[in-house]
Amino acid sequence: MRVLLAAAEGQGAVAAADFSQDTWWIVLVKAVGIIVFLLLSVLFAIWFERKVVGRMQIRPGPNVHGPFGIFQSMADAMKLLFKEDVMVSTAHRLVYVLAPMISVFCSLLVFAVIPFGPAVTMFGVTTPLQLTDFPVAVLYILAAAALGVYGIVLGGWSSGSTYPLLGAVRSTAQVISYELGMGLSLVSVFILAGSMSTSQIVASQAEIWWFLPLLPAFCLYIISMVGETNRLPFDLPEAEGELVSGYMTEYSSMKFAWFFLAEYINMLNVSAVATTLFLGGWRAPWPLSAIGDGMLNTGWWPVLWFLVKLWALMFFFVWVRGTLVRFRYDQFMRFGWKVLIPVGLGWVVAVAVVQGVRQFTDVELRTLLWILAGVAAVATVAMFVIPEQPKAEPEPAKDEGPFDPFAGGYPVPPLPGQTLPPSPRRRRAPTSPADDAPAGAIEQGPVTTAEEEPRG
Amino acid sequence: MTTLLASAGAALPVLTSLAETGRTSTGEEVLFWCLAPVMVIAALGLVFARRTVYAAMSVVLVMICLAVLYVAQEAPFLGVVQVIVYTGAVMMLFLFVLMLVGVDAADTFTDALGAHRWISAVLGVGLGAVLVSVVLTAADLAPSGLAAANADGNPVGVARIVFGDFVVTLEVVGILLVTAAVGAIVLTHRERLVRRVRQRERADARVAAGETLTPLPAPGVYARSNAMDVAALGPGGRPLEHSVPRVLRVRGQERSVGEVHAHLGPEAVGSTPPERAITGEEQVR
Secondary structure, X not given: OHHHHHHHHHHOOOOOOOOOOOXXXXXXXXXXXXXXXXXXXXXXXXXXHHHHHHHHOXXXXXXXXXXXXXXHHHHHHHHHHHOOOOOOOOOOHHHHHHHHHHHHHHHHHHHHHOOOXXXXXXXXXXXXXXXXXXXXXXXXXXXXXXXXXXXXHHHHHHOOOHHHHHHHHHHHHHHHHHHHHHHHHHHHHHHHHOOOOXXXXXXXXXXXXXXXXXXXXXXXXXXXXXXXXXXXXXXXXXXXXXXXXXXXOOOOHHHHHHHHHHHHHHHHXXXXXXXXXXXXXXXXXXXXXXXXHOHHHOOOHHHHHHHHHHHHHHHHHHHHHHHOOOOOHHHHHHHHHHHHHHHHHHHHHXXXXXXXXXXXXXXXXXXXXXXXXHHHHHHHHHHHHOOOOOOOOOOOOOOOOOOOOOHHHXXXXXXXXXXXXXXXXXXXXXXXXXXXXXXXXXXXXXHHHXXXXXXX | OHHHHHHOOOOHHHHHHHHHHOOOOHHHHHHHHHHHHHHHHHHHHHHHOOOHHHHHHHHHXXXXXXXXXXXXXXXXXXXXXXXXXXXXXXXXXXXXXXXXXXXXXXXXXXXXOHHHHHHHHHHHHHHHHHHHXXXXXXXXXXXXXXXXXXXXXXXXXXXXXXXXXXXXXXXXXXXXXXXXXXXXXXXXXXXXXXOOOOHHHHHHHHHHOOOOOOOOOOOOOOXXXXXXXXXXXXXXXXXXHHHOXXXXXXXXXXXXXXXXXXOOOXXXXXXXOOOOXXXXXXXXX
16 A cells, blocks of 8 residues: 555656745735735626626627626626615624625635746746645645535524525535535546645646546536536525525625625636646647747746636636526435436546556556557447346336327327327318318318327 | 644744744744634533534634644644535534524523533543643653654655555444444435325326416505505406415405505596697596
8 A cells, every 4th residue: 555655656746836935025915916816807707797698698798887898897896885784683693794704705715726827937036826835735625615605504594584594504415415526526636646736736737638538527526616606507505586595685785795706706716726627727728838849838828828718617607507497406416416426436436446557567558548448449339239228117108099188187289199180170161162272271281280290 | 732732833934843943933822822712712612602503603613723723733634624524514514404403493401311411520520630631741842753754745644644554444434434324324214105296296286186387476566555465456357365375364464455445536536637628529627
């Protein structure tokens, strides 16, 4: 076992970011820079989401304030600030005020360990474009996310009202079930990268970005990151159609704005984590990375690639919101426990076995990949050759009898194999001989079609 | 415990000073003396809080402060995992149960076990005595072996111990936990005696019973009353009784349309006559 760990260590020995030159004011500059970046990004993200969703629904979206309506979010923010701050009389005051602050505070923590780029020279000091990094940085992100949920849960509980409480309970259940899937999807990245520090994970993606070899884990992460941020189709804690606004029903003005801010910062957080762990972090995409002997991977250029990837994922968020509908609660739970977690476990075991074979035997990576491809090909062929098992519960036999237009008590179309009887109106005598031909033709048309192609 | 007290608290840059000198730096002391009172107050809050949710919150606060101290002790892995596992998952499960039990469920303060309180008091005093005596008798406060343990990084050091030296223990604990989980499933499992009623069956039953398939009509909204307690008017002008919520009807709190309609005098009946004639035949004011 020691050999395995030692080998994993040797294989994953990539240089971590070097913070030794940092002075206290460099740290301060970076911290303030991150906060400003996050707040501006949230303002932009609100406009971006409304504009993109608008285009997807064939309407212009905000277009009044400023060019392309870009100052709409400023107006929204001002409106929230100046609205009346309602303090619900049944609320538990301390927790009620504290909950939105917990949400925002925890969401601000994550970007401290996200690398925006490699080492640059800033005010005469060479320093990495990252506030800090340590050996368990990704676990720290998970911890911050876990604490952030307390804001939602406590906010829902302390409102002293039914819908917020239901939203809070749902949120608890959601976190317990979906953070497991998320953690499992990250484990395979740790195994391949040989580290849990964000800068080392980015450094380990110099040859290939992890989303390609770890495609199933990437899919798992993408699904669970949508669940993590309470966005459609997983927005059960605030489902409008069922719970008014869920946990934030009783919040108004600035306290509501805190929750709103936290939700959007969390979207940026999970997108940044996906970028860092799976999409190469700040590394330039393939054709660009070859230009000028990798000059686009040095200096301030990487910030651009990082932001492009980040906003591509943000677009994906909006796209999903514009496309999918909300899960029903039982479907959602079944999906989390019976699909995401087993798939995640299986994938971690598979990655660990492959990595173990690479460490303990002298099989070359190329040979190993060929063997894996062979196994996959055999499995694919087997899937086609082996006949499908008949289903345990056969479907009820099709009703070949006469068509009952009121089967089960309400009007139904004919099933496959049944034919629609001729309309009773057809038997009506034509009012006059002159009208006969056209009226008959019109009535005849749809009926014969229905007889030939029964609608199912 | 001694190590914890002696070296508690340190920002990342001063971490190495402890291992070299065995003395706490100013930053460590400041961190410790900031966190320690918070932890003690939160721990007392767990014991004395009247609401169970506040007690749970106190535990969360203690756990977070403990995690910070772990990180300051050069055990970042332990600190972060403490937050993820205990604060993020275990306490969340506690909260889940507390919320399902009820927001305002009255906590009983009667002691079910009479001797229980005394036994806990004796054990608590004993534990305190042991801890204090350990702290007082500790001679050498300088930590040893910290640099060697973290030579390859803290997670690697932890992994070596857990999966190397104590691998059998780990497996045994794993088996124990799996057994407990299986036991919980077996205890709560219930054979399904009748067929499960799903959304589809419910819809079919509703159709067969001839119930209303659409959502119920909303209560009436009028100029003088936009309340829930007045029935809406149907297309025929008759009030739809079932548009008022059932609870209000059972309590007899609904109002009829007649109670809220505008009372107009005879002069208001009919339309107001125009100021000047348009056709020459109508009345003018």
